[in-house]
Amino acid sequence: MFSFLDMINHYLGYVNLNVKLKNRIYTILGVLGVIYLLYVSVRWIKNGFGLRGSLILLVAIILAYFSVMNVFYYFTKKKAPLDISPKIEKVLGKTLGGNVEEAEETKQSGRERRGNDLLNGANIPANGYFDSKKILPGKVAVNSEQSANISQLANQLQQMNLMTPNYGGLGSRELAQQITQNKKPVYAIGLGVNIPYFELQQDGQQMIVYAGMNQAQKQPMGKITTVGLQPIADVYDKVKLYLANVILVGGPYMVMGRNEPIEKQAPYTIRVQLAYEREARAHAEQPGERTAAQPSTARPTLTTREPASRMKRYH
Known part of the structure; x- marks a missing residue:
């Protein structure tokens, strides 16, 4: 038997x-x-x-x-x-060396730093470099068609070995330690994968994110709904917006089960960062505003009008 x-x-x-x-x-x-x-x-x-x-x-x-x-x-x-499994696990963790070794901590911190570079504006190979002080996170709304486009892009990235959803090569024990320590799930692709090509297109008051393996294969991936904490409708005509970075996130992830990590599935989606530039709008001074000392042939003085007060939070 x-x-x-x-x-x-x-x-x-x-x-x-x-x-x-x-x-x-x-x-x-x-x-x-x-x-x-x-x-x-x-x-x-x-x-x-x-x-x-x-x-x-x-x-x-x-x-x-x-x-x-x-x-x-x-x-x-x-x-x-x-x-009684949690109690047994707690006892065995103390007696069998549940603490993370210093070398493993160094490797993990290195992986986290490399992953964080995707999100803080320091690693932007696809669309140039922007001042990190003028980069804000944006929220993206995705419909069913755009979600299918994202899944197709994820498959292409994996087929071309540009994405490896293998949890960074971590074993079950390492995953359990990381999940327990950070109190967060661990995704198979980490904190995200850079997308090779992306651009932002305006459609009326809507800002649509297009992305793909290259410009010829770009597809709509989502609609920007907020920039920072403000709705896109309040800012799209007051500042110039540029896509600073688009990364692929989501997919399979690990959470802690009763005794060991277990895998769950989530759809792939995108996370965006937007760079902004304040628009300076010049307007000519009205003739009735001239002073008596000014000659009639003087050219109107150009003044720069500031954007709405709600946009001052960007500067």
């Missing part, structure tokens, strides 16, 4: 399965193993080997408890009663 279970476990290692599906298979195999141990313990007791049979029965009962916990966790959405 154990040889059979070991053989199945061995061959499962050759198949690339979803983490949750693989754990469900292991749970079923565990239940079969528990049933076998119960059968063996009963046979030992009936044959007069009470002590040996009782020890096997005790082991079978303990394993049956954890099998029931796994059934609750992997096959239902209900919380298992009398779940």
Whole structure:
């Protein structure tokens, strides 16, 4: 029986399965193993080997408890009663070296710094460099057609090896430590992937983000709804807006399960940063505003009108 279970476990290692599906298979195999141990313990007791049979029965009962916990966790959405797994995990984490080693912390901080560069305006290879003091985050609304375009772009990036959704090569233990430490899910593509080409097009009062592998393959990816904290309708005619950066975010991600990280799915989407430039609008002085000292041939004085007061927060 154990040889059979070991053989199945061995061959499962050759198949690339979803983490949750693989754990469900292991749970079923565990239940079969528990049933076998119960059968063996009963046979030992009936044959007069009470002590040996009782020890096997005790082991079978303990394993049956954890099998029931796994059934609750992997096959239902209900919380298992009398779940002592968090306490066991806490104890094992302290005794088996749950602290992150210094080298791993250095590697992780390096990965986070490289990922943060995508979001702070320091790494903008596709559309030039903008002053980080004049860059604001924007929110994007995406409809079903644009969401399909984003998914298609994600597939193209992956096929051309420009995106590798492998959690940065982190193992299960490293992922668990990072999730526990940061209290946030870990995405397979990290903090985001730079998109090769993007541009901003104005359609009436709407600002549409186009992106793709290149200019010839650009597709609409979303509509800008806010710049900073202000609706796009309030600022589109008062400042010039430029796309500073567009990155692909979302996709598969890991969250902490009862004992180990589990993978969940989320749609890919885009995150944008917009650079702005205040528009200086000149207007000529009206003739009635001339002073008596000014000759009639004097040229009107040009003055620069400031944008609306709500836009002063940009400067």
